[in-house]
Amino acid sequence: MSGFFSYFTSHFATLGHEFWPLLVGGLATGFIYSMVAIGYTMVYGVLRLINFAHSEVFMSGGFASFFLTKWLVGSGTPSAWQSVLYVVLGVMVGGLAGAAIAALVERVAYRPLRRRKAPKLAYLISAIGASYFLFNLAAKEFGRINFAMSPPFVNHALFQFANAPVEMLDVITLVVGLLMLFGLDRLVSKSKLGRSIRAVAQDAETASLMGVNIDRTIAVTFLLGGFLGGAAGYLFGLKFGVVYTMGFTPALKAFTAAVLGGIGNLRGALIGGLLLGVVESLSVAFVNGAYIDVVSFGVLVLVLLVRPTGILGESLGRAA
Amino acid sequence: MKIRLNKTVAAVASSALVLLAVPASGIAGASTMMAKPTYVIGYEGPLSGGNAQLGINMKWGVQLAIANANASGKLPFNLQAAWYDDQGSGTLSPAQAQSAVANNKLVAMVGPAFSGATRAAEPFYANAGIATVSPSATAAALATGISNNNFMRVVYGDDVQGAADAKFLVKTHGASSVLTIDDGSFYGAGLAQVVNTAAKADGATVTSNSLPQTSNCGGVASSTEYTSAATQIAAANPKAVFYGGYYCDLGLLLGALSQTSYSGIIMSGDGSESSSLISGTTPASAANGVWLSAAGGGSSAFTGKLETQFKAISHGVKSSTALYSTQAYDAANMIITSMSKIKWSKSLELNRIAIKDQLHMTTYKGVTGTLKFQSNGNLAGSGAGQVNFYQVVSGVITAKGHN
Numbered sequence: 001m002s003g004f005f006s007y008f009t010s011h012f013a014t015l016g017h018e019f020w021p022l023l024v025g026g027l028a029t030g031f032i033y034s035m036v037a038i039g040y041t042m043v044y045g046v047l048r049l050i051n052f053a054h055s056e057v058f059m060s061g062g063f064a065s066f067f068l069t070k071w072l073v074g075s076g077t078p079s080a081w082q083s084v085l086y087v088v089l090g091v092m093v094g095g096l097a098g099a100a101i102a103a104l105v106e107r108v109a110y111r112p113l114r115r116r117k118a119p120k121l122a123y124l125i126s127a128i129g130a131s132y133f134l135f136n137l138a139a140k141e142f143g144r145i146n147f148a149m150s151p152p153f154v155n156h157a158l159f160q161f162a163n164a165p166v167e168m169l170d171v172i173t174l175v176v177g178l179l180m181l182f183g184l185d186r187l188v189s190k191s192k193l194g195r196s197i198r199a200v201a202q203d204a205e206t207a208s209l210m211g212v213n214i215d216r217t218i219a220v221t222f223l224l225g226g227f228l229g230g231a232a233g234y235l236f237g238l239k240f241g242v243v244y245t246m247g248f249t250p251a252l253k254a255f256t257a258a259v260l261g262g263i264g265n266l267r268g269a270l271i272g273g274l275l276l277g278v279v280e281s282l283s284v285a286f287v288n289g290a291y292i293d294v295v296s297f298g299v300l301v302l303v304l305l306v307r308p309t310g311i312l313g314e315s316l317g318r319a320a
Numbered sequence: 321m322k323i324r325l326n327k328t329v330a331a332v333a334s335s336a337l338v339l340l341a342v343p344a345s346g347i348a349g350a351s352t353m354m355a356k357p358t359y360v361i362g363y364e365g366p367l368s369g370g371n372a373q374l375g376i377n378m379k380w381g382v383q384l385a386i387a388n389a390n391a392s393g394k395l396p397f398n399l400q401a402a403w404y405d406d407q408g409s410g411t412l413s414p415a416q417a418q419s420a421v422a423n424n425k426l427v428a429m430v431g432p433a434f435s436g437a438t439r440a441a442e443p444f445y446a447n448a449g450i451a452t453v454s455p456s457a458t459a460a461a462l463a464t465g466i467s468n469n470n471f472m473r474v475v476y477g478d479d480v481q482g483a484a485d486a487k488f489l490v491k492t493h494g495a496s497s498v499l500t501i502d503d504g505s506f507y508g509a510g511l512a513q514v515v516n517t518a519a520k521a522d523g524a525t526v527t528s529n530s531l532p533q534t535s536n537c538g539g540v541a542s543s544t545e546y547t548s549a550a551t552q553i554a555a556a557n558p559k560a561v562f563y564g565g566y567y568c569d570l571g572l573l574l575g576a577l578s579q580t581s582y583s584g585i586i587m588s589g590d591g592s593e594s595s596s597l598i599s600g601t602t603p604a605s606a607a608n609g610v611w612l613s614a615a616g617g618g619s620s621a622f623t624g625k626l627e628t629q630f631k632a633i634s635h636g637v638k639s640s641t642a643l644y645s646t647q648a649y650d651a652a653n654m655i656i657t658s659m660s661k662i663k664w665s666k667s668l669e670l671n672r673i674a675i676k677d678q679l680h681m682t683t684y685k686g687v688t689g690t691l692k693f694q695s696n697g698n699l700a701g702s703g704a705g706q707v708n709f710y711q712v713v714s715g716v717i718t719a720k721g722h723n
Contacts, residue, residue, distance in 0.1 A: 018555045021551040021554075021555070021580075022548050022551050022552075025547040025548050025551055028547070029544040029547060032544075139368075143368075144368040144369050144370070144372060145369075145370060145372060145373075145568075145596070145600070146370050146536045146537055146568050146571070146572075147600075148571065148575075148599060148600050148601060148602040148604070149602060150603070151602070151603075155579065155603075157579075165579075167579055238602075239543075239547075239575070239602070240534075240536050240543035240544075240546075240572055240575075240602075241571075241572070241600065241602060243370065243536050243537075245535050245536070245538070246535060246536055246543075247535075248535045248540070249534070249535035249540055249541060249542040249543075250535075250542055250543075250544070253542055277544070280542075280544065280545075280548070281544075281547070281548040284545070284548040284549055284551075284552050285548075288529055289501075289529050289530055289531040289549050290504055290530040290531070290532055292542075292545055292548075293541070293542075
């Protein structure tokens with residue numbers, strides 16, 4: 001018992017020393033999870049289905065921005081204004097590639113089944129098939145190695161937060177993540193398009209009777225989720241490189257985050273992503289790195305035991 | 321009518337010529353085939369995936385050995401190579417091993433290349449009586465944990481490499497505290513454990529951590545684990561970090577560490593000794609200063625005509641930067657030498673077993689030294705215990721002597 005006690009006191013002491021750096025790193029990771037989780041949660045909101053091809057939307061954004069960055073930066077050192085421009089272009093191109101792939105998946109793997117009123121299981125298998133097709137295609141076309149992406153900026157520490165150095169890439173991730181999540185939240189809650197999405201999420205049949213174009217609304221939902229997923233692929237690639245399997249684990253984590261926050265709930269996806277990122281990061285101070293996922297998923301189970309519908313509940317319409 | 325007759329004669333004559341020519345060439349081909357049967361030497365290793373470069377280096381070595389053996393004209397058989405891509409994965413290697421076993425011309429294997437893949441594939445090769453001569457599977461347990469005598473390797477085990485690495489860190493560089501990190505693989509965990517034990521014995525304070533292979537590098541863990549792990553390493557600030565694993569994940573860890581204040585020694589073993597370590601690290605400068613080791617035995621490069629031939633196969637890559645290419649060349653040549661000494665039978669299985677038994681009796685003077693196997697498959701060559709050290713200097717892996 002004393003050994004157990006001393007284990008935790010020593011690890012709390014470690015945590016006290018490293019808390020702020022781990023928190024900053026966890027938040028940066030969490031924003032990436034949140035951006036990917038949005039894609040899952042929006043599709044679930046309108047279709048009540050999990051888009052298992054979303055991991056490849058993430059991967060597509062990573063590769064598109066990787067090729068763009070490689071072409072733009074080459075072996076040179078960009079000036080300050082070029083750095084800003086290249087990051088914006090990287091986010092946009094990553095996002096657009098993600099949106100294009102998401103739209104393609106919707107058009108090929110979902111819409112034909114929806115028109116035939118296929119059972120839910122058919123959508124699931126169709127999406128998994130699309131996922132396997134896409135990542136194997138990427139492996140064949142781009143190779144099976146991890147490509148390091150040279151950032152178009154020097155990733156130095158910009159300032160200290162408590163005792164944690166906050167680096168350029170952390171700031172970019174936080175700013176891009178916040179802007180996109182805030183923008184999407186406003187779009188869904190205030191615009192006509194957002195009303196359509198919420199209407200379809202609440203009751204597609206009634207929405208259709210009220211004049212909402214269901215096909216178009218679903219396609220736009222895929223596009224929006226895909227844009228955020230693709231942009232997240234760029235931010236992830238800047239730090240860890242790009243490879244055809246890069247979407248697998250982050251997307252699984254993002255799906256977890258979406259469930260944690262309340263699947264179908266935009267703000268829930270944000271909270272779930274941030275929570276998961278921070279829990280993962282802090283758990284390193286307590287346990288061996290090999291147990292990070294044990295801790296993360298343990299937290300997921302605990303949260304769901306207390307709140308089966310996730311932290312903020314399920315409804316896209318209500319929360320947005 | 322005359323014209324028609326001429327045409328008929330010409331057609332009959334042509335047909336006769338064709339009929340005569342086909343058996344003639346057929347007989348000639350058959351006589352060549354009978355004189356020189358064709359046998360296949362397989363190679364199993366990662367030819368794709370996050371850590372493919374090491375496997376490709378070895379493929380080049382096998383290609384060179386087989387090309388030279390065929391070109392010599394001295395062998396009573398022709399050789400072909402067959403490639404089995406296991407991506408370095410213990411999950412994929414059994415299927416590749418079964419495919420190799422089913423090849424009815426395949427008589428021996430170079431590889432498997434990675435230790436985890438070797439452990440998973442060995443039962444299939446053992447059942448078929450196929451000798452596997454690995455250029456690079458260094459996990460110590462491979463030689464002690466498998467009862468069948470089909471496993472051999474032309475490198476020293478991680479018990480030799482890990483002990484030398486620990487001594488290098490603690491004694492040579494005075495590292496009083498060492499953090500060992502492994503990638504959770506059979507190879508990485510084994511090597512890190514040897515370093516852990518040896519560094520303690522050498523007087524250092526040792527802690528350990530495990531960071532599983534990530535989905536960027538063929539595993540399933542999230543690459544984000546390195547961000548928080550690097551923070552923790554910087555806070556603990558050990559004098560040295562030893563990484564047991566492969567270059568792809570080490571590159572991610574180095575990238576994360578470069579964003580912290582950590583400035584201690586970083587070292588890894590042969591699994592990280594690849595130029596792809598530098599190209600896979602962001603920023604590439606984060607790899608500078610990293611120490612690497614390889615228990616390859618003797619020379620790790622071809623010279624003269626062999627080097628020219630090697631570069632023709634490797635599209636200009638020098639053998640000195642293609643780790644395990646020379647070991648693969650020697651492994652293939654040990655098999656070819658053994659093949660030239662056995663009495664061939666009509667039974668594929670008996671031929672496979674005869675080659676395996678002959679390998680245990682063969683002493684071969686290769687590029688990497690004089691090679692002979694102990695009964696457990698470990699090397700008993702003249703360069704016993706030699707571990708070469710390297711350091712990344714200005715983006716280039718540079719030889720820095722040996723223990």
